[in-house]
Amino acid sequence: xxxxxxxxxxxxxxxxxxxxxxxLGLENIFYNERFIELFIAxxxxxxxxxxxxxxxxxxxxxxxxTEYKAINRRSKSGGxxxxxxxxxxxxxxxxxxxxxxxxCVMRDGVxxxxxxxxxxxxxxxxxxxxxxxxxxxxxxxxxxxxxLKENLGAKKIEPSP
Numbered sequence: 168x169x170x171x172x173x174x175x176x177x178x179x180x181x182x183x184x185x186x187x188x189x190x191l192g193l194e195n196i197f198y199n200e201r202f203i204e205l206f207i208a209x210x211x212x213x214x215x216x217x218x219x220x221x222x223x224x225x226x227x228x229x230x231x232x233t234e235y236k237a238i239n240r241r242s243k244s245g246g247x248x249x250x251x252x253x254x255x256x257x258x259x260x261x262x263x264x265x266x267x268x269x270x271c272v273m274r275d276g277v278x279x280x281x282x283x284x285x286x287x288x289x290x291x292x293x294x295x296x297x298x299x300x301x302x303x304x305x306x307x308x309x310x311x312x313x314x315l316k317e318n319l320g321a322k323k324i325e326p327s328p
Contacts, residue, residue: 193217206279207235207272210326229267237272255298255306263291271315283321290319
């Protein structure tokens with residue numbers, strides 16, 4: 168392993184972390200790959216916040232929170248995975264109901280490639296059978312891109328310039 172290359176990567180990641188903290192007020196930008204959510208919010212013109220619970224960002228046009236899910240084409244499945252919705256308790260479902268749209272993104276590493284918009288009502292209806300309908304966080308649902316497009320009407324959108 169080339170130690171100089173590792174040092175260079177570390178230097179850039181520390182610089183990115185510092186920018187996120189000092190210029191954007193974002194703590195722990197690498198937690199759960201929050202930087203991807205930041206990139207999605209930026210591409211869609213949404214306001215990204217510093218919260219780890221509730222919506223991932225805020226759509227200032229609709230005045231509603233938004234939810235983002237992403238599949239990395241560099242994953243073990245080669246991007247053939249599914250968009251995952253975990254901890255589907257009654258409370259989590261209530262938070263999802265506050266959104267109008269959810270955005271599912273195909274990415275290659277840190278680069279966003281395709282963004283799909285899904286109507287929240289449609290995806291929630293599909294998720295309800297997997298929800299616990301109580302305080303338990305053991306509910307889970309996953310949707311392939313094919314299912315989102317064919318069954319739930321996901322539409323590919325072009326991000327804001």
